[in-house]
Amino acid sequence: MASPRQRVDQQPGFILHSIPYRETSLIVEALTREHGRVALIAKGARRPHSTLRGLLMAFQPLWLDWSGGGELKTLIRAEWQGGQPLLTGRALLCGYYLNELLVKLLAREDAHPALFSGYAEVLRDLSQGQATEPLLRRFELRLLRELGYGLDLEHEAATGLPIRPEAAYVYDIERGFVPVNPTEGGAAGVSGRVLQNMAREAFTDPETQQQAKLLLRRLLNHYLGGQPLQSRRVFMELQEL
């Protein structure tokens, strides 16, 4: 159990979101390697000459020191780790989407070191201008797996037989991938070939991109329990303008 005077030093982390607090402070949500998502109060971070100002930026690798045993801890120090260009353009919008998923789906102080590495990796790839869609899909799959909602992309539900590339499947949240009865019609489902590609994290072909996007969106919406994603709404509004 956490002692009230617990102190953490030099913890690798990223800022996910920050909100103003009182006159000059910030409350930041950070994703850290060994402590998961933590809420930190950054005292005086909004003062004009604060050393924290400009440092507590999302998408940049930091080292964080904090203390406190409650839910809201006190940030003591943040150090810029660097080595990564700032996100710009579309990659930046994608970054916001990832952060919103993490803020809404991760429980506080639940460590996911593998997810942390995956997040650091996807930010690095985004900052280097790689195609965004495959990166997002890979991260969504990893996120579901880390949360304990991993998909069995290789076996049919009930029978346990391997997924057949030529068959079509629908995903049942309780059971897994169930073959669509061709005579039933209705929902088109996901092709077995797409599932096999997803299992290999290969999201390059257009059919896989499109079907994986819809499938993962449906699953994420389910686990978000009806909470709308603001970043997705903003993105859609931008398309309309």
Next chain:
Amino acid sequence: MSPTSLDELIDALRCLPGVGPKSAQRMAYHLLQRDQRGAERLSKALSHALRVLRHCARCNTFCEGEVCERCASSRRDSRLLCVVEMPVDLAMLEQTHAYQGLYYVLMGRLSPLDGIGPRELGLEKLIARASDGTVEEVILATNFTNEGEVTAHTIGELLRARGLKVSRIARGLPVGGELEHSDTGTIAQALLERRPTQEPSG
């Protein structure tokens, strides 16, 4: 004075940013006990401002008429439009005396995680303003925060698609800045965004 109106005043003061119950109470007692004339002035100024101030039809900043003085001035270069987040940013740019064009004040920035999107920010108004046929170049002078950057990117895309020339203010070391005393993030970005030095002309 009945306690209800006192409570009401304290409660009303809490709408100011950074003012909690304690500060609100202190302010209320100060206004009522020590500075009634100041309180009178504040109340008049507030209701007057609320009555007469509105957003300039062209640059969106606060003004008293339909169009603010700057936008109405003939000395300004109406081919240039500089987009800033807040009126304070406009004031800073004006202090430079380096810019003769016009402005557009967003009165905020996009913030996807806080649900502030193009609709909340009223980007249609900016699009309409920039496509008036006179504006040739739009200069994006939003902050170099992630929110400022996403705002600049979005506006840039929207206006470029409408055939306007769009530029972004430069980022790097401050004038008179020394590497030794600059923060690592700024130096790193200045290196990434380096540019070839100009060949001497002639």
